[in-house]
Amino acid sequence: MPGPFIDDAQIAHARTLAEEIVNPIFDLIRRNTTVSIERTVLRFFGISGAGARGVPLANLMVDKLKAAGVLNRGAAYWYGRALHLGAKSPLEAVERLTALPTDKLGPLSPEVEQNLRAEVRAEARSALEDMKSRLAARDALRQQFPMSPAPHKYVIVATGNIYDDVDQARAAAQAGADVIAVIRSTAQSLLDYVPHGATTEGYGGTYATQENFRIMREALDEESIKLKRYIQLTNYSSGLCMSEIAFCAAYEKLDMLLNDAMYGILFRDINMRRTFIDQYFSRRICALAGIIINTGEDNYITTADAYDAAHTVIASQFINECFAKRAGLKDWQLGIGHSYEIDPYRDDTLLLELSQAMLVRRCFPDAPLKYMPPTKHKETDIFFSHAYDVMADLVAIWTKQGIQLLGMMTEAMHTPLLADRFVALKSANYIHRAARGIDEEFTVREDGKIANRARDVFGQAMKLLQECRDEGMVAAIGKGHFGDVKREETGGKGLDGVMEKAPDYFNPFLEILEAT
């Protein structure tokens, strides 16, 4: 591996700082729950349908409990109460419970309460077992048809229609793609519910729904068998429904999820508390499901300058890693995000990009890493644009990226044509084949531009981490340290969906997931 550049002790210190930054946020996470987490609990119990006008039953039930002022005891508890009322199906449970007058919602006798919890806990355990057996089928397919060697080539489909997406995804897999991402419809992250069923109309992407996940995974299972090469599927666990999407993805056997502890706060103006609380439960689900998360630090340097803000990427990666580890994720599940985004008209940009990617590799040696292509400085001259992408291919193989989102030569114009993906895959295959092992052939001099730049960026990142530790994460975000975006603790969307847990709050899934 090229370069230590940095002392092990310094890297260990960065991790300690990240721990200290994250600690106070865990008080917030432990004390509170959100409407989205409670809806996820109901989805675990099989309440995945929709009622009149497509409103998900989980939303109907949680809204009713919230309006009655009793959601702080946990949706799982009320689910148990509904079963006690003699409900035979999830739908009936919702109906019975939502029909009860508010004064009938008081506690039962201690003995009945205890039994109710025991029953619900048992049901939660069996729901998780059911999910695990579904995931075991996915893992068996992965074993039977091993993936190509890393970097796993990741491409995007975004037609708005899940059936058209399937055609494009199959074509991409046949052309050599290892990971298919279905881009979500514009602004889905701001919806406080997960749309229901198969969808054929989206704007700039396709709605993430459980049924759409199922349709796409089924198609990719077929392709995997045909191509004798497992094709991974990813989607977006971000926005106001982080944990619900994580549940749908786990249940439908997805392999990866975009999941960042801070992306929603910074880039979608979602409330800080809501995001911190939601990301934790969503990551607990990912940990159980063996889902690889992709963090979104690449976004920082589409807002801020990639050269000047390189250190914010590193600092945020340590924080994201710490949040992830505290949620039970293992190193192999951390697709720590970064990108090739320095203005190509500067001098030495290949050296600078290598430096940054090598630094990330040095800091996170056991994580797969997720490498993103140039976007900000992309040009409509597709021939230049293609050459530019190819340099990112070279850096990706050189620094052993686990996952590489391939650049599209038409990035600055439109969603990729079928042929654009083919051209990108063909070139990436060539570069990866041509340069595999290059990192072991060339050592990087410790006194050169690459190493000095890496040390400089790391030093700035340490300063930023210290500042975040001293002032607190909330203040750091308030000052616009990440991505040049400033957010306040009580601003943004979704704060009204956060509530303090009652002393007898009940969430058997959280209990079990935290115990495993």
Added chain:
Amino acid sequence: MVKPSKQIIRPYGDRRDDGVVQISFTLPVPLSEKAKEAAAVFTKKMGFSDVKVAAAERAADNYTFFIVYARSGMYLDYAEIDVPEVIVKKMSFDDLNAFIKEKVGRRIVVFGACTGTDTHTVGIDAILNMKGYAGDYGLERYPGFEAFNLGSQVPNEDLIKKALAKNADAILVSQVVTQRDVHKDNSRHFIDAAKAAGIHGKVQLLLGGPRVDHKLALELGFDAGFGPGTKPSDVANYIVHALLKKEGKEPKDAHYQGEPA
């Protein structure tokens, strides 16, 4: 007006007037000799001659990608091409930010909201939020703008009051729901409130939504209207030029690419 003399031109490959063009496209058929011939036939049907299918690649099981070189017999009179040169080109993210810095010399303050009973923030979010829309960054991401998105169901008066407190240069009103023309009623109410607050004609008032066009917005008393397909950069460019016109730094009748019409 004297007509300029003729200036006949054709594409230049490696000789003047050879008419050589390169084309690439995908046909939804498996790669085969027949597919290659289909690509050549398609190219000839487009009116090209000397067709050379340079590359035929299996893009997927049932798709073949072609790169074709061919000659076109078409020509044109360059002298007849008429493009009004007064038009200022629409500026990119970086260019517009540099332009604001140079010409305006400060950050332009923009407020936006879905006002009235409308709960649909998709439009205002696409224009204002960092992320933007279809790869086009929202105003929050521009260093040249200070953008405040107040969200949905904001009373018109509140939006105006908050915008005034920050000396806003522009206010964006988004109206998505159009049942029984509720968007028009609420928009009229906004204009009344703006007049009452004394900002009508002073602060730029912009209206946006799927059933909005520039003409409707003008009728309702707004300065401009933006309909479906509007990108954040369209709004950003408009606001900058309108501000410069107001400050007398740009002629009142200057036209530019992408202005609402």
